[in-house]
Amino acid sequence: MSARTPSPPREKGRDKSRIDDANASTAFTEDVRPGLWSWTKLDDTTAVGPRIGPVLQSVFIASSDSNDSLVSPERQHELEKGNAIQYRTCSWQKTAALLFSEYICLAIMSFPWSYSVLGLVPGLILTVVVCLVVLYTSLVLWEFCLRHPEVRDVCDIGQMLFWNKNWAWWATAIMFLLNNTFIQGLHVVVGAEYLNTMTGTDPRVACRTVSFGIIVALVCWLCSLPRTFNTLSKLGVFSAFFTFISVLLAAAFSGAQKHPAGYDPRPSFTSDSGVASIGGSPIVTAFPVKSASYIACFNAFLNISYTFIGQITLPSFIAEMREPKDFPKALWACAIAEVILFSVVGAVIYAYTGNQYMTAPAFGSLQETYKKAAFSFMIPTIIFLGVLYASVSARFIFFRIFKNSQHRTEHTVTGWSTWAAILLTTWIAAFVIAEVIPFFSSLLSLMSSLFDSFFGFIFWGVAYFRMRKADSTAGIARKRGIGTILLGVTNLIIILVGFLFLTFGSYASVLGILEAYETGSVRSVFSCASNGL
Numbered sequence: 146m147s148a149r150t151p152s153p154p155r156e157k158g159r160d161k162s163r164i165d166d167a168n169a170s171t172a173f174t175e176d177v178r179p180g181l182w183s184w185t186k187l188d189d190t191t192a193v194g195p196r197i198g199p200v201l202q203s204v205f206i207a208s209s210d211s212n213d214s215l216v217s218p219e220r221q222h223e224l225e226k227g228n229a230i231q232y233r234t235c236s237w238q239k240t241a242a243l244l245f246s247e248y249i250c251l252a253i254m255s256f257p258w259s260y261s262v263l264g265l266v267p268g269l270i271l272t273v274v275v276c277l278v279v280l281y282t283s284l285v286l287w288e289f290c291l292r293h294p295e296v297r298d299v300c301d302i303g304q305m306l307f308w309n310k311n312w313a314w315w316a317t318a319i320m321f322l323l324n325n326t327f328i329q330g331l332h333v334v335v336g337a338e339y340l341n342t343m344t345g346t347d348p349r350v351a352c353r354t355v356s357f358g359i360i361v362a363l364v365c366w367l368c369s370l371p372r373t374f375n376t377l378s379k380l381g382v383f384s385a386f387f388t389f390i391s392v393l394l395a396a397a398f399s400g401a402q403k404h405p406a407g408y409d410p411r412p413s414f415t416s417d418s419g420v421a422s423i424g425g426s427p428i429v430t431a432f433p434v435k436s437a438s439y440i441a442c443f444n445a446f447l448n449i450s451y452t453f454i455g456q457i458t459l460p461s462f463i464a465e466m467r468e469p470k471d472f473p474k475a476l477w478a479c480a481i482a483e484v485i486l487f488s489v490v491g492a493v494i495y496a497y498t499g500n501q502y503m504t505a506p507a508f509g510s511l512q513e514t515y516k517k518a519a520f521s522f523m524i525p526t527i528i529f530l531g532v533l534y535a536s537v538s539a540r541f542i543f544f545r546i547f548k549n550s551q552h553r554t555e556h557t558v559t560g561w562s563t564w565a566a567i568l569l570t571t572w573i574a575a576f577v578i579a580e581v582i583p584f585f586s587s588l589l590s591l592m593s594s595l596f597d598s599f600f601g602f603i604f605w606g607v608a609y610f611r612m613r614k615a616d617s618t619a620g621i622a623r624k625r626g627i628g629t630i631l632l633g634v635t636n637l638i639i640i641l642v643g644f645l646f647l648t649f650g651s652y653a654s655v656l657g658i659l660e661a662y663e664t665g666s667v668r669s670v671f672s673c674a675s676n677g678l
Contacts, residue, residue, distance in 0.1 A: 193291045195619040197611040198309055228554035230372055235466045239378035241475035243462055244455075246381030247533060248483050249388045250526050251335060252452040254395065254506035256491030261503040262445035264432035265495065269488055271449055276484045279453045280476065282605035282639060286456055287472050289608045290463045292615075297464045298541050299457050299600060306607050317599075321541065324457060324596040325534040327589055329365070329575035332531030336361030339527060342508075343517060355580060355671055361528075362576040368528055369535045369568045374465045377536060384529035391522035392486065395508060396493040398515035405502040405510045427499020434500065443653050444590070447646070448505075451593050453483065454601035461537050531575070539567045580671045587658040594650030602643030609636040 235243075260268035289302060296302055303317030304310065337357035344353075371377050399405070409424030433442055463469050495503070498510045508520045543564055547553040552560030582588050609632070 193288065194612060194621070195615045196292055197289075197615045198305060229556050230554050232373055232465050233467060234373065234375040235378060235462070237466065237468065237471035237474045239375060240462050240466055240472065241478050242378040242381040242385065243374060243458075243533070244475055244479040245385035245482065246388075246526070246529055247455050247458060248453070248479060249385045249486065250452075250530050251388075251506060251523055252448075253388070253392050253487055253490055254494075254508060255448050255452070256487050257494040257498060257507040257510075258503050258505035259445040259448045260491050260495040261498075261500045262433065262437055262441050264430050264434075265492060266431045267433070268445075268449070269492065271446060272488050272491070273484055275450050275453050276480055276487075278639065278642075279456070279601065280480045281635075282602065283456055283459060283476050284473060285605045285609050285612075285636075286459055287463065287469075287476070289612065290460055290472075291469060292612065294469070296460055297544055298461050298537070299459075299604070300541065302460055302608070303599075303604065306604060306611060318541070320596045320599065321457065322538055324592065324600070325538040326571055326574050327578065327592050328534045329531045329571060330579035331589055332365065332527055333358050333361050333572075333576050333579045336365075336527050339520060339523065342520060358576055358580060362572045365528055365531050365535065366569055366572045369532045369539070369572070370565060371536075372564060374462060374536070377533065380525075380529055381533070384525040387522045387524070388526040389486070391519050391526075392490045394519040394522060395511065395515075396490050398511050398519055399494045399497040399507075402497075402512045402515055404512075405498045406504075406512055406516070407502045407510075423501050425501075427497065428501060429496055429499055440653050440656055443649060444657065447590065447594065447650050447653065450601070450646070451590075451597060452487070454593075454597045456605065457596075457600040458533070458537050461540060535568055535571050535575075538571050539564060542567050587654060587661055590657060591651060591654035594646055594654050598643040598646035598650065602639050602646065606636040606640035606643065 256268075256272070263271065286302075290296060293302075293305065296305070298321070300314055300317045300321050304314035307313035337354050340357040340360070341354060368380070371380075405427065412423065412425040463472055466472060494507045494510070498507065502510050504510050508516050511519060544553065546563060547560065550560075551557065552563070613633075
């Protein structure tokens with residue numbers, strides 16, 4: 146330890162040889178009485194800090210000796226060397242590819258709509274602020290994972306944060322699986338939307354939207370079969386690259402086309418449906434227009450936030466990194482790319498489309514040829530992002546079924562059959578949810594308000610305070626300077642923002658569902674109608 150770092154508290158009942166065998170990377174205790182916290186280190190000189198509590202029995206990593214689940218990532222990597230399937234193999238570059246594929250996605254094309262509601266200046270400011278908040282909370286999450294190298298997913302963290310209560314694990318697990326399955330369902334819907342957009346109306350195809358949904362779900366299931374993130378990261382690079390091309394084309398086409406889709410030269414007119422509309426040249430505003438409602442502005446803010454919030458998958462990514470301490474490199478690379486790409490694409494498309502002709506996603510504001518050309522490059526991300534969330538859910542279930550089994554680390558018929566069956570079940574559930582719930586888009590916003598409030602904000606504010614409490618218990622003195630006070634206030638605000646999402650976000654989403662019913666825009670169950678742009 147460095148001279149500035151106090152030694153970890155002496156623990157009872159520890160086997161000295163076990164610590165030596167683990168190269169002193171992680172100290173742990175088998176006596177889990179309250180107050181006996183173990184200590185985690187990045188290496189022999191750099192301390193991360195004490196744990197917030199004892200190791201959970203439910204999160205042991207499978208090995209010949211369950212105590213090996215408590216040792217460092219380096220030791221875990223050594224234990225996997227003889228296995229046919231090795232999980233802790235991702236470099237930070239491959240982890241960055243997974244992050245790019247998760248964040249550089251179709252949701253970028255909803256930023257122009259958000260800017261049209263909020264105004265360009267508040268929209269850009271909120272984009273930067275939300276990005277910084279998510280970056281900070283992701284770093285808090287990373288520190289938590291370093292202190293607790295045995296955790297495999299956000300459900301383990303949820304139980305540890307809330308005082309090792311079983312109800313916390315089950316509540317987190319339900320939210321975790323529902324969140325991921327609904328995101329899979331969204332990609333079934335978007336896949337069918339793409340196929341409908343490309344093919345137009347063909348009376349020879351019966352119930353085309355449902356058929357397209359089945360096709361997309363089957364393709365996604367097949368692409369979900371790889372067992373490790375190391376393999377999926379290669380697909381992630383492909384997905385992120387094509388998404389990048391798609392959004393750049395959309396931005397370029399919005400400027401190249403003479404007028405946006407739906408353009409009418411008349412300043413005001415009555416549409417065929419009898420609705421009074423505003424036409425003319427695109428109207429771009431720096432701030433919200435006076436007619437913008439509170440609900441519309443809040444939904445636009447939520448839309449920006451949901452695109453950035455993706456911490457639910459990060460513990461799973463970190464758990465498969467060869468060197469978890471390198472995670473910030475991947476995180477910073479992704480955050481910088483996000484804020485630049487989201488801001489530039491959103492602002493450019495909004496500037497050429499204006500308030501009157503804006504759609505979400507913004508592909509709908511492009512003329513037919515441009516729309517099909519740009520939208521086609523989204524195919525990889527439409528498939529892959531759903532695949533990524535399916536894989537995270539499947540790992541959660543698979544690792545608990547085969548906690549200490551060769552089926553987890555070897556190529557066995559039982560292992561692969563179970564893995565494929567779990568994935569197929571998630572995709573069937575995603576397809577059914579997408580087709581049965583008539584107000585799927587609004588319900589997805591509601592689920593995001595309920596779940597992202599915890600996974601994006603509340604968990605990590607609580608994690609900060611729990612880790613500082615553990616530091617205090619271990620006798621680590623922190624200077625009571627302005628920086629410490631600001632960090633405490635910042636994390637308290639993060640928790641409050643999470644509750645804002647949970648309450649007002651849910652309220653706005655419910656109003657959106659009611660409004661959809663009032664306007665008659667709610668589609669029927671297993672609707673055959675085209676949902677193309």
